[in-house]
Amino acid sequence: NTELPDVLRGSYKGSFAYKTISERMPVILTKVIDLFHREKINIGNQYGDAAKEKLKQINGSLSELKSTMQRNKPLQPLAGAAADVPLWNRLLEEQWVDGEPPVWFDAPWLFVECYMYRRVREILENSGELRDYDYFGQQKRDTLEASIAAIELLGEHLLETVADPAALSGQQVKRAFSDFIGMSLWANKNDLSISAGAHVSQEASPLVQLVELNHRVLVNDSEQVFAQLRRLRDKRDVRIDIVMDNAGFELFSDLCLADLLTSLGIAQRMSLHIKAHPWYVSDTTPADVRHTLQHMQSADGKPALRRLAERWQGYLDAGTWVFEMDTFWTSPLPFSRMASEAPELYAHLQAANLIIFKGDLNYRKLLGDRNWPHSTGFCASLEGFHPAPLVALRTMKADLVSGLAPEREALTAGDPNWMVSGEWALIQLCECSDTARGGDEL
Numbered sequence: 001n002t003e004l005p006d007v008l009r010g011s012y013k014g015s016f017a018y019k020t021i022s023e024r025m026p027v028i029l030t031k032v033i034d035l036f037h038r039e040k041i042n043i044g045n046q047y048g049d050a051a052k053e054k055l056k057q058i059n060g061s062l063s064e065l066k067s068t069m070q071r072n073k074p075l076q077p078l079a080g081a082a083a084d085v086p087l088w089n090r091l092l093e094e095q096w097v098d099g100e101p102p103v104w105f106d107a108p109w110l111f112v113e114c115y116m117y118r119r120v121r122e123i124l125e126n127s128g129e130l131r132d133y134d135y136f137g138q139q140k141r142d143t144l145e146a147s148i149a150a151i152e153l154l155g156e157h158l159l160e161t162v163a164d165p166a167a168l169s170g171q172q173v174k175r176a177f178s179d180f181i182g183m184s185l186w187a188n189k190n191d192l193s194i195s196a197g198a199h200v201s202q203e204a205s206p207l208v209q210l211v212e213l214n215h216r217v218l219v220n221d222s223e224q225v226f227a228q229l230r231r232l233r234d235k236r237d238v239r240i241d242i243v244m245d246n247a248g249f250e251l252f253s254d255l256c257l258a259d260l261l262t263s264l265g266i267a268q269r270m271s272l273h274i275k276a277h278p279w280y281v282s283d284t285t286p287a288d289v290r291h292t293l294q295h296m297q298s299a300d301g302k303p304a305l306r307r308l309a310e311r312w313q314g315y316l317d318a319g320t321w322v323f324e325m326d327t328f329w330t331s332p333l334p335f336s337r338m339a340s341e342a343p344e345l346y347a348h349l350q351a352a353n354l355i356i357f358k359g360d361l362n363y364r365k366l367l368g369d370r371n372w373p374h375s376t377g378f379c380a381s382l383e384g385f386h387p388a389p390l391v392a393l394r395t396m397k398a399d400l401v402s403g404l405a406p407e408r409e410a411l412t413a414g415d416p417n418w419m420v421s422g423e424w425a426l427i428q429l430c431e432c433s434d435t436a437r438g439g440d441e442l
């Protein structure tokens, strides 16, 4: 379709894609290489001598990857027995132009950035002993630790809010939604890939900041989201999905939102979609979920966190909450291709009553990473991806957006970095869904 706007690419100098591929991505690789140098002895102690010996080879492959990127060489096919290798190689072939394989700066930015993370994973997964080693794990654990004071405050606020759900007035319920949606949204500001893994944390009282941050929400469909949630409250057997993003404070905030939806009886089930392996530095994997719950349980003198950890573990044991993974989330595919490339996942999402998409990368995939005119309708920019009513909660960290009216965009005048700084945010709802979902009134 020639009428669609082009996808973002590193070939546009001055674009955030160019800056990312030329500056941010090499730093991320360098940090992984440094980690393996630094951790050699520890890795030897934990995984054995054979693993330690492999580190040299691993770092050689990582350096090679970095060098092909910086010298703008062609992208190579993936190797190994992992289930998604054929898909990746087919998608790589799609990128060939005039019989030539794509190079880093000309190929779609979304593709090459995902490709880098997938290649790092490939190097580890084909290494035997270290296949499950999370090279971003320590950074994620550090930010959880650094945010623990804010986490405790938010946890206490949640427990107070839902102590007696039946006693809450309509206004109070609305206020609670607004607080916890706001926290989940702004917690996305601190991902570890934008800072190339530099220390980020949520240190100040999170709820106080929310009020000031509100005027930085450029598109705010909260009222429509509240209306949706009110409608769901009267339904039975409601499932809400969250397509999650980063570990640390963001994961905790997202689980607080999940708790609110569960405690207020709006959702009877929550599907929480996470990554199967390390991704974009800080994205949540199953090990991060386990670590977070353990950390909360063992948090000395923090009864609120212990209580929440027990409750959440209970939800998981009962199947009220389910963490789910799919290789689609670690593919480079835009969501408009989910129905054809991952039909089971698409069908699964169709059974949700509402889907919450967290973060910048999910937003890029919703929009197909295209350079849409900013005022294009949000729904229209999804190119037919409408499994169920969906809401995007995103702080802006890449230079694309849709559904933004010129008078709202005008608010950013004076901030040349407004699209990528993470200082501006969106709460965008698309209410349409593509199926007649059994008498659904929406």
Ligand SMILES: O=P(O)(O)OC[C@H]1O[C@](O)(CO)[C@@H](O)[C@@H]1O
Binding pocket: 020, 113, 188, 191, 192, 193, 194, 195, 245, 246, 280, 358, 359, 360, 361, 362, 364, 397, 398
């Ligand atoms: O964790 P998030 O919000 O998906 O952000 C991921 C990061 O990846 C990018 O989308 C590309 O590097 C950034 O714009 C952003 O910093």
Ligand SMILES: [Mn+2]
Binding pocket: 191, 245, 246, 280, 282, 283, 359, 361
């Ligand atoms: Mn992320």
